[in-house]
Amino acid sequence: MRRSGEALASSPHAGVAAPASGPRSDAATLSRLFPYLWRYKWRVIAALAFMVVAKVANVGVPILLKHLVDAMTLKPGDPRALLVVPAALLLGYGLLRFSTSLFTELRELVFAKATEGASRSIALEVFRHLHSLSLRFHLERQTGGLTRDIERGTQAVHSLISYSLYSIVPTLIELTLVLTILAAKFDPWFAVITGLALVIYIFFTVTVTEWRTTFRRTMNELGSRAQSRAIDSLLNYETVKYFNNEDFEARRYDENLERYRRAAIKSQTTLSMLNTGQQLLIAVSLVAMLWRATQGVVDGRMTLGDLVMVNAFMIQLYIPLNFLGVLYREIKQNLTDLDRMFALMEREREIADAPGARPLMLPDGDATVRFEHVAFAYEPARTILHGVSFEVPSGKTVAVVGPSGSGKSTLARLLYRFYDVQQGRITIGGQDTRDVTQASLRQAIGIVPQDTVLFNDTIEYNIAYGRPGASHEEVVAAAQAARIHDFIVSTPQGYETMVGERGLKLSGGEKQRVAIARTLLKNPPVLIFDEATSALDSANERAIQAELRRAAQGKTTLVIAHRLSTVVDAHEILVLDNGVIIERGTHAQLLERGARYAQMWALQRSAEAEPTNEIVGK
Structure with a gap:
């Protein structure tokens, strides 16, 4: 029975891929990442504790340096210089410096397992999910771009943790400690100047970085496109050689590289603008702080040690903040990369096991395959199969023949459940393939494809x-x-x-x-031979065909063939044309009928009988 493309589109089993969802917010992406890290919560807590201790030690270094400078303001020959400075302050200064590095390394050591574990879990989950997606997805995907998305997403886990836990959060902790010390020990203007400068600095950095993110994103997209073009060309190396198109492929690749080069130059130009503005703000704020500290020393309200401490605080703060633009840009890019990988993980499966699906069971070895009124279309506008019905008895061989494009290979794809039928059903051993698990279904089927x-x-x-x-x-x-x-x-x-x-x-x-x-x-109990010998010469075809017959003994076998000579021994032969079975019977019965199969047989026999050295048009 024929069904229109529109009717197929309305079926609840219509095989249409779910549309991809839009990009999620940064907070949503981080919340998606958090459970992978929280599996190592004790390591996370320990790493945060080590980070706080390291920053406290780091803030203590300028304070101790202040006391060291103040202690050196002694008169020449004062005996306290020999006792106080080397024995206490220098030793304490060295211990604080060492403690900063020690607790920083302990933080990274403790958290490394969490980072690597989360990255491994995400990468494995993406890999498994990609294998679970439908054949339609893999026919439409671009291998180069996909692998690059996965690579960037996995790397983004490391980078996000490195930039946030090892750079942004420690800087915020240190900033809080420094502002508190400046406000408590000196007049509040020190904290006000520092805080105001940092707010302007961060606002400028974030604003400019957001503006230039477009250039960065364009550069990455063009890089992925160039990568996809290069991989696609290398995968089809033979085709490139067959048509002498090395220069053509090189030109196409170079065009992508040129677009990438222009985008990269724009990105670098805007980065230079960002860095110049940051350095200007840093210089102005440092001058303002040191001017007020110097005035305090002149007025007697501050010591030389206080001046050194303020300068050291500013340097310690601005060194990590100097990379804030890079960090913010990279964090935003890493969040984008991670979101792209999470989007792959959340891509809905077109073909999924039904709730409560059970493993395929073949009682008494009954592996009978039935197609019952099967209608199917890859796209709603073009129907491939129209109400196809036939049976492959358990242990028997049924062959399907017909012209190219008649829907023969689609039968194999539907039996493997790479797609779901839109009408009718397919059963093995009396069980609908949609009601059993895909793993057990595919375990029961073996295939020798046309293109191995x-x-x-x-x-x-x-x-x-x-x-x-x-x-x-x-x-x-x-x-x-x-x-x-x-x-x-x-x-x-x-x-x-x-x-x-x-x-x-x-x-x-x-x-x-x-x-x-x-x-x-x-x-397996069920075999599919999908034009397994069509690409071979006659001698090899005869040898392979004999081996296929031996392999099919006692198996439920569906043979899809173009050459009729390979299916003469089949239990039943089906002639498929435009998705409809127009003839069925044994080889002898179909020849006796003198219809389409007999015409195809005569044509192929005639072609085989022609002299192999005949030149067309001679």
């Missing part, structure tokens, strides 16, 4: 991927069953031979045999 993609690892790793944890003997047995063992042992490194990026060091037939071995090792 291997990991850039050893042959043994790629075969063992069918069942991680399998012993070497089991891997060898699977390779022997797939008739690839002799080839493997003939190579210098045997099963440790590296297959290269996407398995490109192996031939098409060798990759297919690895895929068969991998599936045999998995040993």
